[in-house]
Amino acid sequence: DSGVTQTPKHLITATGQRVTLRCSPRSGDLSVYWYQQSLDQGLQFLIQYYNGEERAKGNILERFSAQQFPDLHSELNLSSLELGDSALYFCASSVEVDLRGVTGELFFGEGSRLTVL
Amino acid sequence: GEDVEQSLFLSVREGDSSVINCTYTDSSSTYLYWYKQEPGAGLQLLTYIFSNMDMKQDQRLTVLLNKKDKHLSLRIADTQTGDSAIYFCAEGGSQGNLIFGKGTKLSVKP
Numbered sequence: 001d002s003g004v005t006q007t008p009k010h011l012i013t014a015t016g017q018r019v020t021l022r023c024s025p026r027s028g029d030l031s032v033y034w035y036q037q038s039l040d041q042g043l044q045f046l047i048q049y050y051n052g053e054e055r056a057k058g059n060i061l062e063r064f065s066a067q068q069f070p071d072l073h074s075e076l077n078l079s080s081l082e083l084g085d086s087a088l089y090f091c092a093s094s095v096e097v098d099l100r101g102v103t104g105e106l107f108f109g110e111g112s113r114l115t116v117l
Numbered sequence: 118g119e120d121v122e123q124s125l126f127l128s129v130r131e132g133d134s135s136v137i138n139c140t141y142t143d144s145s146s147t148y149l150y151w152y153k154q155e156p157g158a159g160l161q162l163l164t165y166i167f168s169n170m171d172m173k174q175d176q177r178l179t180v181l182l183n184k185k186d187k188h189l190s191l192r193i194a195d196t197q198t199g200d201s202a203i204y205f206c207a208e209g210g211s212q213g214n215l216i217f218g219k220g221t222k223l224s225v226k227p
Binding site for chain 2: 002004033035041042043045048055056057058090092097098099100102103104105106108109110111
């Protein structure tokens with residue numbers, strides 16, 4: 001158990017809909033990362049928050065947005081869903097804000113599997 | 118741009134050694150990482166190596182780093198069926214996050 005909790009574990013929805021994925025980081029971790037895992041693209045970095053502020057942005061579509069709340073949990077909102085958005089969405093947390101110069105251990109949740117029909 | 122590449126599949130027999138290779142682009146990354154993903158689970162840090170090191174050994178795991186060629190490898194000695202998983206190579210990205218390869222699926226046959 002990594003200590004990172006993601007809900008829901010599975011979600012099936014239709015094209016054009018909107019969903020919200022939720023993540024509770026490990027106790028004490030201020031950084032939250034969202035990654036998308038698909039068969040063809042691998043593990044793609046979407047966005048990072050640190051203590052409530054957006055820290056870094058990766059390949060996140062404009063239809064997607066995220067936020068981190070004062071209690072440090074984070075939500076990833078996916079709207080106008082398309083078939084290609086079907087993927088496993090991972091949340092990860094870490095103590096550090098910048099993983100370049102430190103032993104960057106990310107603690108991953110078990111993921112939310114989104115299926116868009 | 119930042120990119121990490123690794124082969125997608127590797128199949129070995131139980132008891133053999135497995136070698137998973139990776140190439141990366143950002144030479145300024147201080148640490149390089151290997152993560153493991155078991156079926157139905159998130160990724161877990163397996164080991165990491167400081168960029169000033171050539172080799173790191175941790176029980177059955179040996180990490181080799183060739184900084185000149187930007188090549189990283191993970192050797193698993195005496196591979197067991199429990200080692201079957203997807204192994205991800207990662208480097209520190211310019212924005213402070215981790216950049217992952219697509220993962221190498223290791224299959225261990227009894």
